[in-house]
Amino acid sequence: MGILDLFGGKKNAEKAAAEAEKQEQENLARKLEAQKTAHADLSWPTVQPLNPIKVAEGEPDSMEDPITPERKDELGEMIYEAQLSPESVRFLPLQELLFVLTAQEFFNAKAPLENYQANHRVLYNELLNRVRDAEMIYVLYDDSTRYPFIDHGFANIYLEKERAEAAAEAFGHQFRKLTVRECKGESGEDSSSKRGFFDYLYYLGIERIIIDNGLYRAHFRRSEIVAPPNWADDKKTPPANPALAFAMLDFLEEVRWPVKYEKRMQVLQAKELRMLTLARLGHFIVPIQHEGPAEVMEDGRIRFNKDTKLKFPVMKNAEGQIFMPVFTDGVEFAKKFGKDGFEGGVFGFEDVLRFIQDKDGLVINPMGQNIMLPKDRLMALEAAARAAQEAKQAAASGKGDAQAPDQNAQASDQNAQTSPASSEDHVEKTEK
Numbered sequence: 001m002g003i004l005d006l007f008g009g010k011k012n013a014e015k016a017a018a019e020a021e022k023q024e025q026e027n028l029a030r031k032l033e034a035q036k037t038a039h040a041d042l043s044w045p046t047v048q049p050l051n052p053i054k055v056a057e058g059e060p061d062s063m064e065d066p067i068t069p070e071r072k073d074e075l076g077e078m079i080y081e082a083q084l085s086p087e088s089v090r091f092l093p094l095q096e097l098l099f100v101l102t103a104q105e106f107f108n109a110k111a112p113l114e115n116y117q118a119n120h121r122v123l124y125n126e127l128l129n130r131v132r133d134a135e136m137i138y139v140l141y142d143d144s145t146r147y148p149f150i151d152h153g154f155a156n157i158y159l160e161k162e163r164a165e166a167a168a169e170a171f172g173h174q175f176r177k178l179t180v181r182e183c184k185g186e187s188g189e190d191s192s193s194k195r196g197f198f199d200y201l202y203y204l205g206i207e208r209i210i211i212d213n214g215l216y217r218a219h220f221r222r223s224e225i226v227a228p229p230n231w232a233d234d235k236k237t238p239p240a241n242p243a244l245a246f247a248m249l250d251f252l253e254e255v256r257w258p259v260k261y262e263k264r265m266q267v268l269q270a271k272e273l274r275m276l277t278l279a280r281l282g283h284f285i286v287p288i289q290h291e292g293p294a295e296v297m298e299d300g301r302i303r304f305n306k307d308t309k310l311k312f313p314v315m316k317n318a319e320g321q322i323f324m325p326v327f328t329d330g331v332e333f334a335k336k337f338g339k340d341g342f343e344g345g346v347f348g349f350e351d352v353l354r355f356i357q358d359k360d361g362l363v364i365n366p367m368g369q370n371i372m373l374p375k376d377r378l379m380a381l382e383a384a385a386r387a388a389q390e391a392k393q394a395a396a397s398g399k400g401d402a403q404a405p406d407q408n409a410q411a412s413d414q415n416a417q418t419s420p421a422s423s424e425d426h427v428e429k430t431e432k
Contacts, residue, residue: 031114032080038111044072045102050214051152055173063166063214066095072103079104084119089126094159097126098216127218130159131211132225134185137197138164143177144256145369147204147249154210154219155201167214175259175429198225203329205246239285239346241328244278248369251275260428276381279364279373280349284326285333287313287342312355313342321360323372326352328365335367353378 049062067075075092078084078100089097101123108116131137140156142149149156149171158164161180168178183197201207207222229240251271289311314322326347327333333344347355356362361374 035080035111035113039107042107042110044069044076045099045106045216047215048217050167050170050174053174063163063170066215067099071096072099075100076103079107079113079119081119083115084122086122086126089123092126094130094212095216097123097130098212098218101127101218102216124218124220127211128220128224131157131220132185134159137183137185139181139183139197140164140168140171140178141181142253143179145249145252147368148201148206149176149178150206150246150249150253151210151213154208154213155206156213157209157211159211163212163215170214175257196226198222199229200331202226202228202242203240203245203331204249205242205244207242238330239283239328241278241282241284244275244282245328245365245369247271247275247278248364248371252369252371258429275371276373276377280381280385282328283346283348284328284352284364285330285344286324286326286347286352286355287333287337288345289342310355313337314359315363315366317372321374323361323363324352324356324359325363325366332365332368349382353382 047062047065075096078088081088089100092100101120104113104116104120104123107113108120113119138158138161140149140158141147151171156164156167158167158180161182164180168180171178185196201209201222208219209222209225210217210219212218251268251274254268254271291309291311312324315325316322325336327337327344330344337344352362356375356378359375361372361378364371364373
């Protein structure tokens with residue numbers, strides 16, 4: 001092979017590579033044009049209402065769009081990028097980041113975008129990093145419960161105080177009285193050893209979060225920020241009843257929301273039933289003093305014998321009725337009895353029922369949700385549950401209708417998930 005053949009071969013290879021590159025660029029251009037053609041009838045997203053609830057005519061249910069049409073045209077091109085890099089989105093203001101994320105999801109639902117999954121992950125990871133790294137977040141708290149506000153199953157947080165305050169004002173048109181609270185984020189040198197806000201949400205059973213509701217927004221799960229508490233090395237696992245805590249807050253918010261709408265009574269009953277059902281399944285911290293033999297089990301429960309004398313603290317309501325306090329978790333227990341000379345014993349619902357035989361009922365988290373449950377109501381709940389269990393066992397052995405109990409349970413669960421008001425409801429303030 002001569003030297004001319006070598007140079008000729010190199011030139012041919014370079015020409016072929018250039019041709020392939022040109023072909024690749026033409027293919028990309030055609031794909032891009034095809035995507036834009038498929039989205040030709042779409043317009044850029046705008047800010048959405050806070051939730052599906054209708055407010056009085058003329059009252060705003062969302063906030064002013066923070067992004068101009070011209071800027072939307074510039075940002076919108078990012079959804080067609082073949083490959084977004086973390087560096088390309090890192091310096092976008094939060095609302096611009098959320099706009100691109102929203103536009104990407106909206107347009108992809110109409111016609112698939114190239115490399116959607118990878119590009120979406122880049123945007124979503126950037127959002128999560130900002131929430132994780134925030135030294136301070138701004139949370140909407142419900143004045144009626146003094147806990148984080150739950151709207152359609154979501155807690156509302158913001159990274160900017162002004163936007164949180166604007167959202168609280170907008171929710172006021174739905175007759176919600178909310179306060180913006182500054183809460184420390186998960187960052188900091190001691191964040192691994194101290195509870196942060198998202199750790200606290202675990203105990204409240206709040207797993208779904210919405211950021212910047214009323215503007216461009218995104219949903220994420222609490223567990224994407226921090227994992228649940230890990231008690232793997234502690235045999236005395238403290239009780240936590242996140243599902244019950246959530247059900248109590250959801251019920252209280254509904255009861256104390258001063259509005260009326262169609263089927264509100266059914267919604268209240270369903271939420272109360274869910275709360276009571278979960279209470280029956282829970283294990284509680286009970287403040288207790290005892291004289292005599294007591295054996296502390298590995299899971300924190302205390303076993304007594306017939307010679308042990310027990311003493312429980314009691315609380316009275318406005319009518320003078322006596323209630324025994326119990327707590328869903330150590331956070332609530334520490335508010336009142338952590339240093340009052342009472343140790344916390346862990347007991348199941350059946351044990352608690354025995355402890356209140358000479359009392360009028362029990363109160364769950366008296367310094368928190370303060371749910372007072374009369375003894376007769378609890379006994380009726382327990383009797384109904386036992387009857388249902390017996391009927392189910394009888395049905396399983398061929399002595400009854402095997403389907404009825406399960407169908408009823410399913411219906412109750414569906415009712416319990418009902419939102420406070422549907423998109424078709426128009427809430428009206430009740431007079432007190």
